[in-house]
Amino acid sequence: MTKFLSLLSLTFLFCYSKIDDHENGINFNIFVLGFCTMKNLTLFLLQRGTLNQKCPIDLIPPYIRYICTWPFPPCYNKNLCLGVCSTYIYHSTIIHMHVYLPLHVSVVVMTGDNSGRENDGFQAFFKCWIAEQNQHLDDLVVASKAADYNGDHDQVLLSSLVERVLKHYEQYYNAKFQWAKQEVLSMLSPPWRSSLEDAFLWIGGWRPSMAFHLLYSKSGLHPEDCSAELMRGLRFSNTGDLGDLSQWQLTMVDELQRRTIQEEKHISEKMAKLQETLADNPLVELSHLATDKMRKNNNVHEEGGDDHMERVESTLASKEEGLEKILHKADDLRITTLKNITQILSPLQAVHFLIAAAELNLRVHDWGIKKDDATN
Structure with a gap:
């Protein structure tokens, strides 16, 4: 083979x-x-x-x-x-x-x-990736039930499964990175996502800090309660799932969350600065020339011919390059956050966390498609 x-x-x-x-x-x-x-x-x-x-x-x-x-x-x-x-x-x-x-x-x-059309290819890849995630979810659920039933957690097998699922996420972001070189705009506003998913996107994907809210939700904690739990040094019953986070784990998660939020803000600020450059002098001047040309042609959409469009494309090229770099930073933070959280957790806890992540992603995707179908 x-x-x-x-x-x-x-x-x-x-x-x-x-x-x-x-x-x-x-x-x-x-x-x-x-x-x-x-x-x-x-x-x-x-x-x-x-x-x-x-x-x-x-x-x-x-x-x-x-x-x-x-x-x-x-x-x-x-x-x-x-x-x-x-x-x-x-x-x-x-x-x-x-x-x-x-x-x-x-x-x-x-x-x-x-x-x-480049995005047609990635849309097919995305559908395949979603199907694979659904299969991985089944594998994770089976592994978690077997570990809970037997009471003897096979750390090696569970760790191997967690690694396989994380590689699947890496596969998605590697493919997205390559495709963004061809068509970064569709990666930031993906047509294969539903309107519901699109409304909650952060720079072309899920917000990394959301992973911590997911972890707290599955552990029975609220984010604002974590500091109090840390102060009291509480441990939960030894169940092996996300309700069994130790004081050390809560401390590490809290520190990781703070670093992730700071990095999120840094990337968001970069995106804000890049978005503001759309109103820089070159594009403002080009938009004026195009509009003036339309007036002279009785509002017929003729924007100055090939030379004009070449100037527009040349001006936008640097901005698209900036978007590509920011998207890559955002995706890198997403996969890094997933890896760092699972490293803090035990193999069985990581399995439960990845189950919750897959369930949320797949069901929101399904709900969004159904809502779109109902309104179309």
């Missing part, structure tokens, strides 16, 4: 490196087909999560996972690649690897179309 994945990555890199070589004529089309087919296969493997016990998701190296974040070429032919990908999956995985895959699932993860 490892050899197969290594060959897959080498084929990918070779095809992708040849896509820009337009002088090869027919060979160019072959390389495009090869790249798109390999990308579809990688997306399929990631969406499946585990083919069976022979191919756990952890065996797929990070550099192969990044493949699913690379954009399809403009000449990508979806129907052609669908056929080739299905054939490749059948011969390579079912016959040679002796694993059984529901081939119809591969249609779900095919991304890109002849319109070349």
